[in-house]
Amino acid sequence: MAKAANSRIMCDLDWNKPGRQVSVLRVPQSRDDAGWGTVEIPIMVTAGSEARGKGPTVLFTGGVHGDEYEGQIAISRLARSLDPRRLKGRVIMIPAVDLPAALAGRRLCPLDNRDLNRCFPGDPRGTFCQMLAHYIDSVILPMVDVSVDVHSAGHSADSALSTNMHHRADATTMKRTLALAAAFGAPYNVVFWGVDEGATLTSSVERRQILSIGTELGGYGRVSVDGVRVAERGLANVLKHLGMIAGKPETAQADGAAGTRHMMVRDNVAYTFCPAEGLFEPRHTAGTSVKKGATAGLVHFVEDPSREPIELKYRQSGVLWMAMGPGRCRKGDTLAVVMRDYEGG
Numbered sequence: 001m002a003k004a005a006n007s008r009i010m011c012d013l014d015w016n017k018p019g020r021q022v023s024v025l026r027v028p029q030s031r032d033d034a035g036w037g038t039v040e041i042p043i044m045v046t047a048g049s050e051a052r053g054k055g056p057t058v059l060f061t062g063g064v065h066g067d068e069y070e071g072q073i074a075i076s077r078l079a080r081s082l083d084p085r086r087l088k089g090r091v092i093m094i095p096a097v098d099l100p101a102a103l104a105g106r107r108l109c110p111l112d113n114r115d116l117n118r119c120f121p122g123d124p125r126g127t128f129c130q131m132l133a134h135y136i137d138s139v140i141l142p143m144v145d146v147s148v149d150v151h152s153a154g155h156s157a158d159s160a161l162s163t164n165m166h167h168r169a170d171a172t173t174m175k176r177t178l179a180l181a182a183a184f185g186a187p188y189n190v191v192f193w194g195v196d197e198g199a200t201l202t203s204s205v206e207r208r209q210i211l212s213i214g215t216e217l218g219g220y221g222r223v224s225v226d227g228v229r230v231a232e233r234g235l236a237n238v239l240k241h242l243g244m245i246a247g248k249p250e251t252a253q254a255d256g257a258a259g260t261r262h263m264m265v266r267d268n269v270a271y272t273f274c275p276a277e278g279l280f281e282p283r284h285t286a287g288t289s290v291k292k293g294a295t296a297g298l299v300h301f302v303e304d305p306s307r308e309p310i311e312l313k314y315r316q317s318g319v320l321w322m323a324m325g326p327g328r329c330r331k332g333d334t335l336a337v338v339m340r341d342y343e344g345g
C-alpha cells in the first residue's frame with residue numbers, strides 16, 4: 001500500500017501501471033461511532049502503455065470547493081470514458097477533492113470547517129483538509145507535469161466562463177501557460193498579478209514548477225449548462241494540445257469568435273468592495289461589458305428603509321468577470337471584479 005512516509009492517508013494505486021485504475025485516498029477520520037473510521041475520496045488514474053510512447057502526467061481536479069459542480073461532473077465523465085489504449089502519458093483525476101464538502105454542497109469542509117484551498121502545502125498531522133493538502137502536495141504533485149484545477153464561483157458569485165492563470169516572471173513559462181489556456185478554449189482567459197496568498201492548490205503547483213491553469217465556469221451554487229460543456233471540451237482540448245489523445249483542440253466560441261479572449265486582472269481598481277453591511281442589489285450579470293463609473297450595484301438597509309442605499313461604482317471599464325450575488329454583504333467583501341483585455345508583459 002503506497003503511503004507517503006509521513007502521511008496518514010493511504011492509497012493502493014500503482015501509479016506506474018498502464019490501463020485504468022479506480023481507487024480512493026483513504027483519509028483517517030475518527031468519530032464517536034467509528035474510532036478507526038476513514039473517508040474515501042475517489043481517485044482515478046488512466047495511463048497509456050509504454051508501447052504508445054512516453055507522455056506527460058496531467059492532474060485534473062474538481063470539487064476543491066464542494067459547491068462548484070461543473071468540474072465534478074466533467075472530470076467524473078472523463079474518468080469513465082478515457083480509453084488507455086488511445087492515451088499517451090498518464091491522467092490523474094480527482095473529481096471531488098474535498099468530498100465531504102462536495103456531498104454537503106458547501107465551500108468549506110464540514111469535517112473541520114476549513115477551505116481546502118487555503119490549506120496548502122498542508123500538514124500531515126493537521127485537520128482533514130490539512131492532511132489532504134499535504135498528501136496532494138507531497139505525494140501527487142511530484143508526479144505531475146500539467147495541472148488543471150476546475151473551479152467555478154460557488155454560492156456567493158457567478159463567473160464569466162473562463163480559465164485563469166498567474167502572471168509568471170519566466171517568459172517561457174508564461175508563453176506555455178497562455179498556450180495551454182488558449183487550447184482549453186473557454187470564452188475568456190484571465191491573467192492575474194500577485195493576488196495569491198500562497199495557500200492554494202495553485203500556489204503549491206507553481207512552487208513545483210508545474211504548468212498550471214484554473215477555471216471559473218459558473219456559480220451561484222448551481223450547475224451551469226454552458227460551464228459543463230466548456231469544462232468537458234476544455235479537458236479534452238488539454239489532452240489534445242499535449243499530444244496525449246488524437247485531434248486538434250476545438251476552440252470556436254458561441255459568439256462566433258475563433259478562440260479564447262485573453263484578459264487580465266492587474267490592479268486594485270478591478271475590484272469593487274462593500275462599504276457597509278447590508279443587502280446587495282447587483283446591476284449586471286457576469287460576462288457583461290461595463291464602464292468605469294457606472295453603477296455596479298446598491299447596498300440597501302432594510303432595517304432602516306428610509307435610509308438611502310449606497311451606490312457602488314465600477315472603478316475600471318471591461319467585462320464583469322465575477323458577479324457577486326450573496327444577498328447579505330459585509331463591509332470589506334468583494335462585490336464585483338472587472339477584467340480588461342490582456343496587454344502582455
Ligand code: CA
Pocket residue numbers: 065068151152153154
Ligand atoms: Ca472556487
